[in-house]
Amino acid sequence: MAKQKKPQRPKAQTPKGFRDYFxxxxxxxxxxxxxxxxxxxxxxxxxxxxxxxxxxxxxxxxxxxxxxxxxxxxxxxxxxxxxxxxxxxxxxxxxxxxxxxxxxxxxxxxxxxxxxxxxxxxxxxxxxxxxxxxxxxxxxxxxxxxxxxxxxxxxxxxxxxxxxxxxxxxxxxxxxxxxxxxxxxxxxxxxxxDDQRANVLRTIDKFDKVGESGVRELLGKGRLDASGAYIDGVGLSDAQAEPVVAFLTSKSDTTEGTLANLRAAIGDSEVGAKGVDELQTMADxxxxxxxxxxxxxxxxxxxxxxxxxxxxxxxxxxxxxxxxxxxxxxxxxxxxxxxxxxxxxxxxxxxxxxxxxxxxxxxxxxxxxxxKGRLNMDTTGPVVVTVMDRDRMADYQAIVSELRNAGIRAEVYLGNPKSFGNQLKYADQRNSPIAIIQGGDELAAGTLQVKDLILGAKIAETASQEEWSERPQQFEIPRADLVSRIKALLDEQNQ
Amino acid sequence: MAKQKKPQRPKAQTPKGFRDYFxxxxxxxxxxxxxxxxxxxxxxxxxxxxxxxxxxxxxxxxxxxxxxxxxxxxxxxxxxxxxxxxxxxxxxxxxxxxxxxxxxxxxxxxxxxxxxxxxxxxxxxxxxxxxxxxxxxxxxxxxxxxxxxxxxxxxxxxxxxxxxxxxxxxxxxxxxxxxxxxxxxxxxxxxxxDDQRANVLRTIDKFDKVGESGVRELLGKGRLDASGAYIDGVGLSDAQAEPVVAFLTSKSDTTEGTLANLRAAIGDSEVGAKGVDELQTMADxxxxxxxxxxxxxxxxxxxxxxxxxxxxxxxxxxxxxxxxxxxxxxxxxxxxxxxxxxxxxxxxxxxxxxxxxxxxxxxxxxxxxxxKGRLNMDTTGPVVVTVMDRDRMADYQAIVSELRNAGIRAEVYLGNPKSFGNQLKYADQRNSPIAIIQGGDELAAGTLQVKDLILGAKIAETASQEEWSERPQQFEIPRADLVSRIKALLDEQNQ
Missing domain, CATH: 3.30.930.10 (Bira Bifunctional Protein; Domain 2)
Structure with a gap:
């Protein structure tokens, strides 16, 4: 019997040419x-x-x-x-x-x-x-x-x-x-x-790239490419090519001027006249x-x-x-x-x-x-309620529910709460504006610690606390004032 | 040479099991x-x-x-x-x-x-x-x-x-x-x-359908189906089956009662106790x-x-x-x-x-x-500006632009304007609230005719104009009052 191969793990990869949006x-x-x-x-x-x-x-x-x-x-x-x-x-x-x-x-x-x-x-x-x-x-x-x-x-x-x-x-x-x-x-x-028409259409499509002189060459004998390759032309005479060039370059400063140039370019063609009329009607x-x-x-x-x-x-x-x-x-x-x-x-x-x-x-x-900086780039994360005592999840849950019911984006930390540092790292990764902390002392006093993470980031950036000295990075609030104080701080941060 | 077959037309059909939403x-x-x-x-x-x-x-x-x-x-x-x-x-x-x-x-x-x-x-x-x-x-x-x-x-x-x-x-x-x-x-x-566990799981999954007595039968010797077929049972004794039934029927009037019943059902199983604890924690x-x-x-x-x-x-x-x-x-x-x-x-x-x-x-x-009638079923169509004179599309376009700029959903009739009846039929099919009409007379007088299509539909429904006699089905407004009068009529219709 053949040796049983250990099953290979699947690759965690989007298929080629596909991506995720976050x-x-x-x-x-x-x-x-x-x-x-x-x-x-x-x-x-x-x-x-x-x-x-x-x-x-x-x-x-x-x-x-x-x-x-x-x-x-x-x-x-x-x-x-x-x-x-x-x-x-x-x-x-x-x-x-x-x-x-x-x-x-x-x-x-x-x-x-x-x-x-x-x-x-x-x-x-x-x-x-x-x-x-x-x-x-x-x-x-x-x-x-x-x-x-x-x-x-x-x-x-x-x-x-x-x-x-x-x-x-x-x-x-x-x-x-x-x-x-x-x-x-x-x-x-x-x-x-039809073939010649198709060739002319293909040439016209290159106007963006090669410009007027390039189109003239390509409609005529051909053109030496930037890469050094010679591109065969359509083989029209200069006179024959002229209406195409006139058409492509007929834009004037005014609508009237452009339409007049186009009328000249299409001569007595009936379908051409219909096209110019349509443009005129659209402009009107x-x-x-x-x-x-x-x-x-x-x-x-x-x-x-x-x-x-x-x-x-x-x-x-x-x-x-x-x-x-x-x-x-x-x-x-x-x-x-x-x-x-x-x-x-x-x-x-x-x-x-x-x-x-x-x-x-x-x-x-x-x-x-x-x-243009015109997108609403609000990537602000939720207020994070940290877990100081894993037996008091219900208290933290109550804090979060109050905030959410007031329309404030909020969550309780759901990872392993052992390391408080990890909780703050998480809040940072979530781009959270505020962390809320309630240990035993705060519980006894009926208060919460509020950490202003936006201010914290600014101070870390400028490496100077002086200009922010009037605003504290962390402060204590009464538990009963939770919603009003958090709302006020969010407003202040958004100014 | 074989006779060239006429190319078949493709069927205009969604693939089986797919649909369009409008x-x-x-x-x-x-x-x-x-x-x-x-x-x-x-x-x-x-x-x-x-x-x-x-x-x-x-x-x-x-x-x-x-x-x-x-x-x-x-x-x-x-x-x-x-x-x-x-x-x-x-x-x-x-x-x-x-x-x-x-x-x-x-x-x-x-x-x-x-x-x-x-x-x-x-x-x-x-x-x-x-x-x-x-x-x-x-x-x-x-x-x-x-x-x-x-x-x-x-x-x-x-x-x-x-x-x-x-x-x-x-x-x-x-x-x-x-x-x-x-x-x-x-x-x-x-x-x-594992096989017996799987059989019990399959039986539990039928609880919704067969109820407590059905589950008892299926855990035991088997059960006569409603269709007359005999379904083999798992083959457990009544005593063995009891904990499953106790589990499935342990819901009480209170959370505490339910949790107590579950604790009884799981006896001294450690994993079972963990499950009940989890339910307790979630409830808290x-x-x-x-x-x-x-x-x-x-x-x-x-x-x-x-x-x-x-x-x-x-x-x-x-x-x-x-x-x-x-x-x-x-x-x-x-x-x-x-x-x-x-x-x-x-x-x-x-x-x-x-x-x-x-x-x-x-x-x-x-x-x-x-x-429950809780969906916003607003299927109101746009205000339709009819075309009385195809050479005056620019005028009708100006009317529509004014309405749109004021935030009013509006469009000009873009089909063949020859039949005015077709235009009103179109407005009806679009569920339009209002049709606007401007012929030569109105143009000369600087006015517009406004047709209240919601009222028209109501009158057609009740086959009696009397109760609506105070509201005209069609009336004339000054061209200059277009936006304010149409807004007012839409408000009236939405009351």
């Missing part, structure tokens, strides 16, 4: 989601929470020629007797489930259907620093309206949302572009070949709502998503400066994006249903607020 | 979780949010002799070049991830570690009516304290939580039992054989905190979980009556349960770490509050 991090995100939900609700959007799991078929990621669904999602096959169960997967965004929900419930839902959704999504991708395989999204979409008033509304809501969570006006801008304008430009160029609607170009601006250099969307495209950028990993200043960048996509539900029903929506990158927005 | 359902759960988090926080517990995905190894569900992890969890294998990737799975509860988190981060976490967690968990089980494969749990646990003060605290917190979410005192009871008392009983019976601590037997009571008939836990066991039951599916009255039943389990972290580190905790069944608690 304490204030959780509270901050919850608060932010609540604030965002409040704005979305005020705009008439209704909450929707679908399950994390969808059929791969409904998600639309199933490749018929492979045994497993393609990479990018976490998927598994349901077990059934014939080994023929459905493939299920974790949702990779909140839009694909919306399409399924709308198709499934369309007879019970109002049209247009304004819905918001918030929650984690999962991507089966290679994780990297700061790149996780589970992260939060916070979406709002309007399904069933082809009117660009729906797009304008979402841009206004995005601006309101950013201000509501603590981004000052002036520290953000919502930029709008329109895919139809680009289609007009391609028409004017005489580009009807937004102006009527009080959203000027200081908050929401037409900017044809927004290219992200142009390949994916079918009409208006928008992106929220935080404009304040941060330092990158090399200490160089740069603007914080994008925290939300969206646009119009008109064949959301068609896969399911055959019916074309116009839709538009936005997705906020919750974790990036939290990081931005963190950098 | 509007008020989502808001009600969010509100409840927030209230619970508030109580947990006040008790000194810290939020923890781990990912939905864990390694199967960490979850402890991996069977080495099969290719796939056992049923009960949704699991899949990570792809890697050698087809040897980790098995991952969706968490099936919030306790297994806590064990992994504590083992992984134990050097950075305070001990004792009080943490709460809320979120969905997944079970790969056969779904049934009202039984879903994704549902919410809301847990609080104290890791690293062997003191029953930790258990008492969790019971007090559970009582406070139930009251905070809207269950009246008197409509619930938290029942406490202790596994050690049962162990003492088994000792007194002279039962040391709870009394000191103001939690009398009207809220938290020692009840040896609580058997759920006795097999799983190692010390105190508790269960919260809602005591008010509801009608079951056949219309018979019964009490609502359990909404939360928990207890002490002392080898949580041992699997990972080899170290024994005592822990105790509770899990609230959020969906059941929501259902209870729903039955």
């Amino acid at each position: 304490g204030a991090e959780v509270a901050q995100r919850t608060d932010m989601l609540r604030t965002i939900a409040g704005v979305y609700h005020r705009y008439g959007f209704e909450a929707l929470e679908s399950a994390a799991v969808e059929t791969v078929e409904a998600l639309g990621k199933f490749l018929p020629d492979v045994d497993r669904p393609n990479e990018g999602v976490f998927a598994w096959q349901e077990e059934d007797e014939n080994d023929n169960g459905d493939w299920l997967a974790l949702r990779y965004d909140l839009t694909a489930p919306l399409a399924r929900v709308f198709a499934q419930h369309r007879n019970d839902l109002p049209t247009p259907y304004r819905r918001f959704a918030m929650g984690p999504v999962w991507r089966n991708e290679k994780p990297g620093p700061g790149r996780f395989r589970q992260f939060y999204q916070c979406d709002a979409d309007t399904v069933g309206s082809g009117n660009v008033a729906a797009d304008a509304e979402i841009c206004a809501m995005l601006a309101d949302t950013l201000e509501a969570v603590g981004i000052d006006r002036g520290d953000y801008v919502v930029r709008i572009n329109n895919r139809k304008v680009l289609n007009g430009v391609l028409e004017v160029m005489g580009l009807f070949d 609607l937004l102006a009527a709502g009080g959203y000027g170009p200081d908050r929401i601006v037409i900017d044809p250099s927004v290219v992200r998503g142009l390949g994916y969307y079918t009409g208006p495209v928008f992106e929220a950028e935080l404009t304040f400066e941060i330092k990158d990993e090399k200490g160089r200043p740069r603007s914080f960048g994008s925290v939300a994006g969206g646009g119009r996509y008109d064949d959301l539900v068609k896969r399911f029903t055959g019916q074309e249903v116009p839709a538009t929506g936005v997705s906020i990158g919750v974790d990036r927005l939290l990081a931005a607020l963190h950098m | 509007g008020a359902e989502v808001a009600q759960r969010t509100d409840m979780l927030r209230t619970i988090a508030g109580v947990y926080h006040r008790y000194g517990f810290e939020a923890l949010e781990s990912a939905a995905v864990e390694t199967v190894e960490a979850l402890g569900k991996f069977l080495p002799d099969v290719d796939r992890p056992n049923e009960g969890v949704f699991a899949w294998q990570e792809e890697d070049e050698n087809d040897n990737g980790d098995w991952l799975a969706l968490r099936y509860d919030l306790t297994a991830p806590l064990a992994r988190v504590f083992a992984q981060h134990r050097n950075d976490l305070p001990t004792p570690y009080r943490r709460f967690a809320m979120g969905p968990v997944w079970r790969n089980e056969k779904p049934g009516p009202g039984r879903f494969r994704q549902f919410y749990q809301c847990d609080a646990d104290t890791v690293g304290s062997g003191n029953v003060a930790a258990d008492a605290e969790i019971c007090a917190m559970l009582a406070d939580t139930l009251e905070a979410v809207g269950i009246d005192r008197g409509d619930y009871v938290v029942r406490i039992n202790n596994r050690k008392v049962l162990n003492g009983v088994l000792e007194v019976m002279g039962l040391f054989d 601590l709870l009394a000191a905190g103001g939690y009398g037997p009207d809220r938290i009571v020692i009840d040896p008939s609580v058997v759920r979980g006795l097999g799983y836990y190692t010390g105190p066991v508790f269960e919260a039951e809602l005591t008010f009556e509801i009608k079951d599916e056949k219309g018979r009255p019964r009490s609502f039943g359990s909404v939360a349960g928990g207890g002490r389990y002392d080898d949580l972290v041992k699997r990972f580190t080899g170290q024994e770490v005592p822990a105790t905790g509770v899990s609230i069944g959020v969906d059941r608690l929501l259902a209870a509050l729903h039955m």
Whole structure:
């Protein structure tokens, strides 16, 4: 018989690309989601929470020629007797489930259907620093309206949302572009070949990185990369490439100027004219709502998503400066994006249903607020009631209950009470503002010792007690005054 | 060449056992979780949010002799070049991830570690009516304290939580039992054989269903089932079975009485005496905190979980009556349960770490509050601004923006405005309280028409306008008074 191996202990590790969130991090995100939900609700959007799991078929990621669904999602096959169960997967965004929900419930839902959704999504991708395989999204979409008033509304809501969570006006801008304008430009160029169009789209997507001259090179013969590699160009003549460059650089100081430049760039293209008209209408609607170009601006250099969307495209950028990993200043960048996509539900029903929506990158927005010092970083721990006599737990419990009933965050020390030093170390680790002590002397006298741990930390920091000499680090109070005195001290500490 | 098949459309369906939550359902759960988090926080517990995905190894569900992890969890294998990737799975509860988190981060976490967690968990089980494969749990646990003060605290917190979410005192009871008392009983019976002990435990678990006489039969020779089947008994003599029955039925009118009965049931068993002492200590601590037997009571008939836990066991039951599916009255039943389990972290580190905790069944608690009419059922939709003239969207947009800026939930109709009837139908489907109308006449006069849809619905319901004759169903207001008049009408409707 083979020797029985000692069972190995499991590793206490999150799977690669996943992480845990503790304490204030959780509270901050919850608060932010609540604030965002409040704005979305005020705009008439209704909450929707679908399950994390969808059929791969409904998600639309199933490749018929492979045994497993393609990479990018976490998927598994349901077990059934014939080994023929459905493939299920974790949702990779909140839009694909919306399409399924709308198709499934369309007879019970109002049209247009304004819905918001918030929650984690999962991507089966290679994780990297700061790149996780589970992260939060916070979406709002309007399904069933082809009117660009729906797009304008979402841009206004995005601006309101950013201000509501603590981004000052002036520290953000919502930029709008329109895919139809680009289609007009391609028409004017005489580009009807799908491959060539795709090549031009890919080049446009690099505008952020390579700039105007880079795009000119890439549309023409090609370009020597920073790494020394030569990137083949699309092979257009300078004249042919010109409308693309004109489109990308048509932003002017005024909305009117930008729109005029765009009209010039699309020549007599009908679809291009429709795109410019849509931008004009959105600008008018937004102006009527009080959203000027200081908050929401037409900017044809927004290219992200142009390949994916079918009409208006928008992106929220935080404009304040941060330092990158090399200490160089740069603007914080994008925290939300969206646009119009008109064949959301068609896969399911055959019916074309116009839709538009936005997705906020919750974790990036939290990081931005963190950098701006705008997060409520209250990591104050509970008041800790220490245990001087383990036979008197009931007395300590009574103290804690009184505090809690008065709304004060409090706890009794539940570890081994033998070492008082360990109890104070624990209070320190919990970031407790106050420790309460009652030994035999205090019990006899009907009093409590109160230790001001915030003051204690300050004195330890400055290594000088002088400037705090008027405030005692520890003092005695009557047991009967517990709640009022602790409340007063907490107030004093918070000033 | 084979004839190309038309691609089949995907089915718009949630996977079996999953469901969507809409509007008020989502808001009600969010509100409840927030209230619970508030109580947990006040008790000194810290939020923890781990990912939905864990390694199967960490979850402890991996069977080495099969290719796939056992049923009960949704699991899949990570792809890697050698087809040897980790098995991952969706968490099936919030306790297994806590064990992994504590083992992984134990050097950075305070001990004792009080943490709460809320979120969905997944079970790969056969779904049934009202039984879903994704549902919410809301847990609080104290890791690293062997003191029953930790258990008492969790019971007090559970009582406070139930009251905070809207269950009246008197409509619930938290029942406490202790596994050690049962162990003492088994000792007194002279039962040391593991199989026989397991049989007795299984019988005890049926106490809820078969009552005292049923348990007597099952401990003895056996019992004729209601279905006519004969269930074999454990084969104990009446005398041997007596301590079990004494244990299960030892509840008295007073805590003292119950404890005395238990002391009698455990005879001179040391572990049994320790269990009774623990119950005594918990009762004393709870009394000191103001939690009398009207809220938290020692009840040896609580058997759920006795097999799983190692010390105190508790269960919260809602005591008010509801009608079951056949219309018979019964009490609502359990909404939360928990207890002490002392080898949580041992699997990972080899170290024994005592822990105790509770899990609230959020969906059941929501259902209870729903039955009691205690949920904020505000399903009021937004004020709907109708579109009389599609060229004046900017005007309607301005009206909506004014309302939203004043904190009023409002939206402009974004569907095809051709049919005014459709717009009112939409407002009705949205449960809108008010529709606002501005045609050419109103524009010229600088006014708006306001339609009171709540009143309209009431009149339609009673089919008589008389009793409402003093309140007009539709009236005109100056455009300049928009916000104040709409606010006033909403207030009136809410009275």
